[in-house]
Amino acid sequence: MTRADKLILVVVLGLALGSFALIGLRRAAQVRPAEAQVVVEVDGRVVDMFPLAELKPGERRQVRGPLGYSVIIGGDNKVRMESSPCPDKVCMARGWISLPGEAIVCVPNHVVVHITGSLPEKSYDAVTQ
Amino acid sequence: MGGQTRKLLYLSLLVATGTVLHVFEGFLPALGALPGAKLGLANLVTLLTLALYGPVETWWVVILRVLLGSLMGGTLLTTTFFLSLAGALGSTLVMLSAVRLGRGALSLVGISVLGAVAHNLSQLLMASLLIQHLGIFFYLPYLLLFALPTGYFIGITASCVLRVFPPGGRQGEWKKHPVRGVVPRAWNM
């Protein structure tokens, strides 16, 4: 390995660790808001949205993607992908998510389940008054 | 054999090897539950082509490999295909740029690591485009970290292969070889 090689290794390692630290810091700073919302998207379109607290442990929701139905299941103020028609099951391996900003992503079935802090900040375009 | 024919033969061999590795890798389960976290075996062939020949040949080998590999793996025009294509094009672009800009400062290992990083980044970009969501960038740090051992491993392997399978192509295809540790020599077979 040349010196430039080593430099590259160090820089990539630094970037990786730095972004880990950043994520960790953000998570540590995050208080779980009572009104956390679970947002389910297919192809970038919101198909379902409900308060995280509303999904009881064991309760399931289905979402249809191009490959078939992905099933999410609720836990104690958390959700995970229970089953998915995708070949790689990466989404299922993601495990539970519970904090705003966390997401379960299923690329093959185009499904994204993510948690927002509250109702989308601006749920309207203008106000009549 | 004439130079042209010999070159065509070896390039075909590289495409074939790449295709096999591409298909084989598709059989492996996702590593560490990370989307797009692969060993990047097919990248080995890209590295070899890049060291043995030039940018044009590399692009040919990469694109043919992705097309044939996807065709044989049965993933042509599926999500997987677009992810592979994005990864392959992205890593090739970065590796070729690294060779050009590095001017001999980099060895195959460094180039391979850069290629692995670019591969994962391109896949994430393509994935976020496909699902129209940026949530997938959650995986970025994991994939960066993952690119280190895989890139290193593939780079070392490529160096080993080149040692027993010495490069050259037509003499002067690279005047002074831009990758450190790769000495241009005439084919001696």
Next chain:
Amino acid sequence: MRNRGPRLFALALAVILLSGCRARGPGWAGQVPLAKAEKTEFMMDTVITITAYGPKAAEAVNNAMAEMRRIAALMNADDPKSEVSRINQNAGKRPVRVSEDTFRLLKLAQRYSELSGGAFDVTVRPLVVLWGIGKKDKYVPDAAAIERARALVNWRDLILDEKARTVYLRRPGMGIDLGGAAKGYAADRAREVLLEHGVRSALIDAGGNIWALGRRPDGEPWRIGIRNPRPEHGGELLAVVPSEDLTLVTSGDYERYFIRDGVRYHHIFDPRTGRPARSTISATIIGRNSAEADILSTALFVLGPEQGLALIRKLGNLEAVVVTPEERIVSTSNLEDKLEIVRQEGGTGDKGR
């Protein structure tokens, strides 16, 4: 062979890359984003914002804004040189020839003055001047003064001569006030200008008079919130209405008001009593003509939920939402499914009153 190689390669690459561009939802993948233009100006005592999307959006927004400025100048009763002021100055003296815009709007206003039985009255100016809400300091006129001003408010004494295009107020001291119609009319005109420039997606916010033109650039209907008249109870918004090619206008008692001795005095008068109307705290009209919606939101506000909604139903092709002084939400039946109520429950109590 050598020469055709690169070309074949380029062709193959193009085919592969383009196959990735199959139609997705209107969004970013493979689509050129529409040019966006936005402009905000202060006029007609309020803030006007126009947001438009389209190839000629910037030019469209500039011209629409200019058109609104033109309308505002015609109808500003506080500017002694405006057309409306000239009509008022010549009350009891002589008819005044006016522009087509002013004449058209006055005709519409007079028609709805009649239809609403005088709950909306375009000749309300004497009351507006007397109370001076927002201009005088917590001033409540005595009953005699209110009675004198009220006697000067009567849309029947507004004479519109279609042929000569003249306007005449029969008695001296009378006055026209288009405060409850001009913003809507200006928004309608701005919409026309945007449409003429090929704009198919835009939002005109004329101080709370909203024109939602077409759909949002992402293909979804515009989401227009209705302001909660008592935000201290349940948050900023009452409800959200998904809107496509709709105008929404709200009259509320919260825009210009003062509170004296625990009583809220606001700027929407009941011409029949000469005092601020009391049966409603917010009235929203949803329709396809902003001038009409502007006028009717005032009429609805003054008439209250029962008579007001009856009038809206009779007119047809309109939807309406009313909030009663008890903070109960009443709407036309068609709207019930579409209205997304976002006010937090438990917000209708008496606290803070």
